[in-house]
Amino acid sequence: MSKTSTPGQIRRLTKAHKMSFAAVATIGAAALAATLVPAGTADAGTTVAAAPVAWTQAVEGVQAKTVQHLSMQSKLATDAAKLEAAVKAKAAAAAAKAKADAEAAAKAKKDREAKAAASRSTVRKPVYANNLDGWIKESLAIMKAHKIPGTYNGLYKNIMRESSGNPRAINNWDINAQNGVPSKGLLQVIKPTFLAYHVPGTPLDQYHPVANIVAAANYAADRYGSIDNVNSAY
Template sequence: MTASSIPGRFRRLNKTQKLSVAGISAVAAAALSLSLVPGNAEAETEPQALSASPVVFGSAAGAPQAKTIQASLIEQHSSAEQMVKAIDAAKAKKAAAVKAKVDAVAKADAKKAKAKAAAKWKAKKAAAERRSHAASRSEARTHVYGNNLDGWIKESLAIMKAKGIPGTYDGLHRNIIRESSGNPNAINDWDINAINGVPSIGLLQIIKPTFDAYHVGGTPHTQYDPVANITASANYAADKYGSIDNVNSAY
C-alpha cells in the first residue's frame, strides 16, 4: 500500500505523518517481495531433479513478518483516523464556544435595550403623572364662584385681597343691599348724578367717572359687571373712608 492509496480523509495528515505511512508501506512492500523468494535461496551450482512434491514459496518467518507489518499499518490508519476525529471534535468545540459567546453578547445587548426602553417608558409615565398632578392642583386652586350675589362678593374679596384693598363680606353685603338690593343692573335715574347725566349704576351704585378712576385691573371695564362694580367701589371707599366696612350710608 502506498501513500496515494490512503483514503481521502487521511490526506489531511501533516507531512511527518504522511512520510511515516509511506515508509511503512515501502517496508511492507519489500517484506512481501522477500517472502516470495524461496527460503533455501542459496545459489546451487548444480541443477536438481524436479520433484513431484508441491513447491512452497517463502520462508517460515516471512508470513508472520508481513502480518506484523499489516497490523502496524492498520494501527497507523486507526491512529490517523482518531487524530482526524480529534481535530474535528476540537474544531466543533471551538465553534460551539464562539457561538455561545456571540449568543451571550446578543442576549446581554437585548437585555440592556429592554431595560433602557423600560426606563424611558417609566420616565415618560412619571412625567405625564407630574403634569396631571400639576393640572389638578392648578384646577383646585382656581375656585369657581357662583353667579349670584354670594359668589360675586366672594370673588371680589379674593381680588381685593390680592390687590391690598380692605373690606369684609359683611361690609360689602350690607352696603350692596342698601344701594341696589343686590341687582347688578340697578340705575338711579332721579338723584343729582342722574340730573347731571352720570347716573349711579350697579350693585354699589357707582358713577362712571368714579368707576373709571378706581377700576381694578383684571376685571371687566363696565359698571354693570358685578365684580368690577364691587371692587371699584370698595377701592374708592378705602381711599375715602379707610374701608367699605366704614360706609353706612350714601357715599
Template sequence: MPKNRILPGIGSALTRTRELTTDRIRPAFDNAKDKARSLPLGRILPADGSTLTRTHKLGLGGVAALGTAAIALTVVPTGGGAQAAARPATEQVSLQTTASHQIQDVHASVTSQLAGADQQAKTAAAKLKTQQDAEKAKAAAKKAAAAKKAAAAKKAAKERAAKAAANRSTVRKPVYANNLDGWIKESLSILKKHRIPASYDGIHRNVIRESSGNPKAINNWDINAINGIPSKGLLQVIPPTFKTYHVKGTSWNIYDPVANITAACNYAADRYGSMDNVNSAY
C-alpha cells in the first residue's frame, strides 16, 4: 500500500481512539468522582480532629480505592505509537466496563463495611446502656436495703433505750425493809408525793405509843370497841377513819403497815397540821 495512504489511516485511527477515550471513559471517571463525593465526610473523617477510628480508616480506604480506579481510566495512550492507536475499539469499551464494575464493587464494599461498623457501634451502645441500667438498679436496691437496715437499727436502738430506761427506773425504785423502819420510810415517800406533812420521828414516836410497833394490834376495850369499831394497826386507826383518809396507791387492808401509817398521817395532817403535833390519843 502506498505510504501516503497508510500514514493518514494511522492518524485517523489515533484520532478516533482519543474520541472514544473522551466520550466513553470520561463519564466513568465523573461517575467515580461523584460516588466518592457522595460518601458522608462525617463517616470518613472525625469531626473533632481526634484519632481516626476503624470506621474512619475504612472510609478513607474506600475513597482511595475509588480515586485509584478513576485515575486508571484516564491513563489512555494519546501518542504511544501505531500499536496503541491501532487497539480495537471493542477492547477500549471492555476496559471501561470492567473498571466501572470494579468501582461499583469497591463502593458497595465500602458501604457494607461502614454499615457493619455502624451496626457494631449501635450494638456496643445498647450493651453499654443495658449494663448501666443494671448497675443503676443494683445501686438502687443496695440503697433501699441500706435504708431498711438503718431503719431496723434505729428501731432496735429505740427499743433498747426504752428497756434501759425501764431497768434504770426499776433499779432506782427503793426496796424497803419489812420492819418498822422500812414501813415508816416507805410511808414517808408516799406522803411526800401527796404533799402530806410528816416526819420520821413524829411517826415513830406515835407508833411506839399506840401499838409498840405491832401491825396486828387491836384495841378491844375502849369506847370505839364498845361501839363496834375498834382501833387497829400500828397507829390504831378505826375503820371509818381509815376509809375516809385512805391514801391512793396503798392497800385497802387496815392492818397493812404502810397503808395504816399513811391514812393516820393524812388524818392527823387534816386535824392537827401534822403527825408531829400529836402527842397522845387522837
C-alpha cells in the first residue's frame, strides 16, 4: 500500500522548493554578473553594472545601420549634385553652340549681301571684238573716261582715210618718213606725237590699234577740238 502525503506535507515541500529556486536564481545572477566584468577591473567593495550582451549588440547594430544610412544619403547627395552640374554644363554648351551658330549665320548672310552689293556696283569690263568695230568702241570708252571728245563716225572716217583700217599701216615716203619718224597705225601718228599724247592704261605700242586711236584722238582734241573736226591730213 502506497504512502499518501498530507496537505501539510505538500505545503512544506512547496516552500522548501521555493527557497531552493531563489538560491539558484541568486547564484546564477551573480555568475552572470561576474562574466560581464572584465578581468582585473573589479576590486572589493566595487559594484559594476554590466549591460546585457543582447542589448549591446542591438545598439551596435543600430549604430552600424545609421552610419550606412548616412553614407548612402551622402552618396545620393553627391550624385544629385553631379547630375545637376552635368545638366547645367550641357545646357550651357547648347546655348553657346546656338549663339555661335546664330553669329556664323548672321556673318554668312552679311558676307553674301556685301558680295551681292559689290557685284551689283562693280562695272564689268565689256569684251570688245578684235576688229575695227571693236577697236573703235573700246577707244571711245577710254576717251570718255579721260574726257577726250570724239564720236564713232569721226574716228571711223579718219581711220579709213589714213590706213583703210589696217593697224600695221606705215608711211615710208612722206616728209616724216624722210625725217626718220614715219607715220604708223590706224590713224597714222608719228612716234613723238604718240608718246606726247599717249593715254595711260593703253599699251605703249604705236601699232596697237586702241593705243593708236586714243593717242591720235587726244592730239586732235588738243589741236582741232575733236577728231570729228579733222577731215584731211593732220
